[in-house]
Amino acid sequence: MTISIDSRPLNIGVLALQGAFSEHVIVLNKLANTENISKVIEVRTKEQLGSIDALIIPGGESTTMALIAERSGLIEPLREFVKTKPTWGTCAGLILLSHKATNTKKNGQELLGVLPVTVSRNKFGRQVDSFTISLPSPCLDAVTESGNSNSFPYVFIRAPCIIGIDDPLVQELIVLPTSSPAEEKGDIVAVKYKHLLGTSFHPELTNDNRWHQYFINMARENI
Ligand SMILES: NC(=O)CC[C@H](N)C(=O)O
Numbered sequence: 001m002t003i004s005i006d007s008r009p010l011n012i013g014v015l016a017l018q019g020a021f022s023e024h025v026i027v028l029n030k031l032a033n034t035e036n037i038s039k040v041i042e043v044r045t046k047e048q049l050g051s052i053d054a055l056i057i058p059g060g061e062s063t064t065m066a067l068i069a070e071r072s073g074l075i076e077p078l079r080e081f082v083k084t085k086p087t088w089g090t091c092a093g094l095i096l097l098s099h100k101a102t103n104t105k106k107n108g109q110e111l112l113g114v115l116p117v118t119v120s121r122n123k124f125g126r127q128v129d130s131f132t133i134s135l136p137s138p139c140l141d142a143v144t145e146s147g148n149s150n151s152f153p154y155v156f157i158r159a160p161c162i163i164g165i166d167d168p169l170v171q172e173l174i175v176l177p178t179s180s181p182a183e184e185k186g187d188i189v190a191v192k193y194k195h196l197l198g199t200s201f202h203p204e205l206t207n208d209n210r211w212h213q214y215f216i217n218m219a220r221e222n223i
Pocket residue numbers: 058059060061062063090091092093095121122157158159160
């Protein structure tokens with residue numbers, strides 16, 4: 001099967017309602033020339049959403065982000081957008097994209113419900129339990145220059161974890177090493193499903209831009 005790659009300049013949006021959106025905007029602006037990005041847009045309105053080719057939903061607080069999206073009339077336009085347009089959810093963004101979340105507040109929480117995975121919110125504990133781990137990442141091979149290591153420094157902050165894959169088309173991209181011999185399999189922290197990318201970690205907080213390059217490539221294959 002040949003995949004057609006769209007090489008025209010892209011407008012990439014970052015949902016800017018709450019959380020770590022500025023950090024993604026900074027990375028995307030750094031990549032603008034080499035990756036042929038024409039505009040990086042902070043998305044707060046339906047009109048802005050309508051002007052972009054691909055979207056990043058950042059980390060932050062998923063309940064607050066969903067609440068602000070609802071109050072600003074953006075939740076339905078977002079639901080429509082993520083059905084077909086390339087979207088990357090990092091951390092809180094992963095929770096929002098998922099179709100099922102556990103450890104949520106009492107009355108559950110509003111989800112966009114397009115990524116067929118079950119996530120456990122705050123699986124890796126609280127802010128003080130944040131950690132970084134460097135792991136080989138073969139999925140980044142296409143964006144790793146020769147001579148460079150294929151390890152990536154993964155930053156986890158009150159991170160969710162994918163505890164259920166609910167569709168055989170979901171590809172597991174990164175699985176953590178097991179933390180005890182009793183554990184059969186490590187935690188799944190990055191998945192791809194059609195035009196959607198979901199990651200538990202915060203690549204925008206490192207100096208390594210390869211996950212952003214990976215997403216831009218993915219976006220080009222799906223627009
Ligand atoms: N760093 C993060 O984005 C944390 C997400 C947080 N666990 C939530 O539920 O929204």
